[in-house]
Amino acid sequence: MRLTPDEIIFWQYGFLKLNATIVFTWALMLVLVVGSILVTHRLSRDLSRSRWQNLLEILVTGIEQQIREVGLHEARTYLGFLGTLFLFVAAATLATVIPGYEPPTGSLSTTTALALCVLVAVPLFGIADQGLGGYLKSYMEPTVMMLPFNLISEVSRTLALAVRLFGNMMSGAMIIAILLTITPFLFPILMTALGLLTGMVQAYIFSILAAVYIAAATRTRKPKPVAKP
Amino acid sequence: MLIDWFTVGAQAINFLVLVWLLKRFLYRPILDAIDAREQRISAELADADAKRAEARQERETFQQKNEEFDRQRAALLAEATDAAKAERQRLLDEARQAADALRAKRQDALRQEADQLNQALSKRTRREVFAIARKTLTDLAGVSLDERLVEVFIERLRAMEGEAHAVFAEALKAATEPVRVRSAFELHAVQRAMIQAALNSDFATEVPVQFDAGPDLVGGIELTVHGQRIGWSIADYLRSLEQGVGELLNGQSGVAKSE
Numbered sequence: 001m002r003l004t005p006d007e008i009i010f011w012q013y014g015f016l017k018l019n020a021t022i023v024f025t026w027a028l029m030l031v032l033v034v035g036s037i038l039v040t041h042r043l044s045r046d047l048s049r050s051r052w053q054n055l056l057e058i059l060v061t062g063i064e065q066q067i068r069e070v071g072l073h074e075a076r077t078y079l080g081f082l083g084t085l086f087l088f089v090a091a092a093t094l095a096t097v098i099p100g101y102e103p104p105t106g107s108l109s110t111t112t113a114l115a116l117c118v119l120v121a122v123p124l125f126g127i128a129d130q131g132l133g134g135y136l137k138s139y140m141e142p143t144v145m146m147l148p149f150n151l152i153s154e155v156s157r158t159l160a161l162a163v164r165l166f167g168n169m170m171s172g173a174m175i176i177a178i179l180l181t182i183t184p185f186l187f188p189i190l191m192t193a194l195g196l197l198t199g200m201v202q203a204y205i206f207s208i209l210a211a212v213y214i215a216a217a218t219r220t221r222k223p224k225p226v227a228k229p
Numbered sequence: 230m231l232i233d234w235f236t237v238g239a240q241a242i243n244f245l246v247l248v249w250l251l252k253r254f255l256y257r258p259i260l261d262a263i264d265a266r267e268q269r270i271s272a273e274l275a276d277a278d279a280k281r282a283e284a285r286q287e288r289e290t291f292q293q294k295n296e297e298f299d300r301q302r303a304a305l306l307a308e309a310t311d312a313a314k315a316e317r318q319r320l321l322d323e324a325r326q327a328a329d330a331l332r333a334k335r336q337d338a339l340r341q342e343a344d345q346l347n348q349a350l351s352k353r354t355r356r357e358v359f360a361i362a363r364k365t366l367t368d369l370a371g372v373s374l375d376e377r378l379v380e381v382f383i384e385r386l387r388a389m390e391g392e393a394h395a396v397f398a399e400a401l402k403a404a405t406e407p408v409r410v411r412s413a414f415e416l417h418a419v420q421r422a423m424i425q426a427a428l429n430s431d432f433a434t435e436v437p438v439q440f441d442a443g444p445d446l447v448g449g450i451e452l453t454v455h456g457q458r459i460g461w462s463i464a465d466y467l468r469s470l471e472q473g474v475g476e477l478l479n480g481q482s483g484v485a486k487s488e
Contacts, residue, residue: 036255113240
């Protein structure tokens with residue numbers, strides 16, 4: 001049983017290899033970027049606009065709204081990172097309706113890569129927001145005594161994110177794979193539909209958790225903004 | 230092992246590239262477009278608000294002007310009405326005065342005309358009566374009117390008696406000037422002598438007599454002395470006729486006035 005598209009290798013030269021994960025990731029990137037260019041190369045700034053532009057505007061403003069609800073008020077600063085996280089995972093899931101397609105998110109390598117990106121991005125955003133001293137000082141809050149616990153918390157939550165993402169993504173793929181071996185004729189359609197749903201949920205959960213971590217890193221020492229009615 | 234570390238690195242790079250590409254081609258243009266639209270909408274709303282405020286202000290200004298105009302028009306109308314009334318009253322008064330003046334003038338003219346007519350009538354009547362009397366007397370008695378006049382005058386002198394005779398005699402005696410006998414015609418010497426003789430014999434005094442002739446006496450003879458007067462003249466009859474005619478004419482003009 002094949003558990004990951006990493007195992008499908010098209011070309012290999014020593015350490016370098018071109019497997020299905022990378023190829024399908026490129027394909028997804030191509031679709032996303034070309035689609036964006038096609039829609040945005042003649043954007044309407046007037047009151048009337050095309051349907052595709054409307055769709056993309058709803059998508060972008062929706063993501064922005066979600067980030068803001070998490071507590072990141074400078075939503076546009078994090079929109080590129082978090083939004084791409086969501087779009088990539090969601091597109092990878094949606095593409096499963098295409099026969100012969102292997103979702104790159106079904107690979108533990110991909111999910112690990114994404115978790116690592118979050119692990120690096122969280123302190124980077126924190127430093128960018130509070131400065132290096134301010135960010136490092138947040139580990140000693142409320143007292144110096146808390147430094148080891150804060151460090152453990154930081155590492156463990158990043159680990160938890162990576163493992164959770166891996167588990168979520170793998171579970172979906174695993175269940176489909178197992179069920180396919182039991183009932184190859186009836187269940188694929190049903191499980192693909194279910195996979196679409198779970199994939200969207202995972203995409204949402206992953207990007208929201210990343211947003212929460214970034215929010216925790218950036219607003220540790222900030223006073224709570226006054227809630228709007 | 231499920232993790233292939235080359236794939237992990239490649240996927241991380243892929244992801245970062247995708248982040249940059251999507252930022253470049255998706256988020257920034259879309260957000261820019263949204264911002265531009267929002268700015269435009271807010272600008273248009275602000276513009277609309279400004280226009281609405283302007284319109285409200287203009288409407289208020291217009292209303293104020295309208296009311297002011299109405300007030301002015303009413304005032305002007307009232308003024309014009311008053312002026313017209315005053316002018317009408319003035320014209321009516323003027324016309325009434327003119328009518329009054331005209332009526333007065335016409336009445337004057339009428340009265341003058343009536344007077345003239347009266348005078349002419351009386352003159353004519355006197356002349357006619359005198360002529361008729363003269364002719365009648367001449368035809369009937371064969372004596373001239375003048376002679377008959379002198380006879381009548383002398384008869385009157387002689388017919389005086391009592392108090393009148395005494396008063397007249399006193400006057401004749403007290404007279405320092407000659408007695409004046411006026412007649413409408415020139416008296417003959419015989420007639421003068423007859424009058425002189427009558428005076429002398431009747432009042433037993435020698436009085437100088439001065440004879441005058443004046444047409445105003447109209448066929449008559451008159452003696453005046455010291456404020457006393459005696460005589461006979463057609464003018465006496467004529468005066469009563471004149472009075473009668475005058476009363477008649479006055480009555481007519483009174484009727485004309487009341488009309």
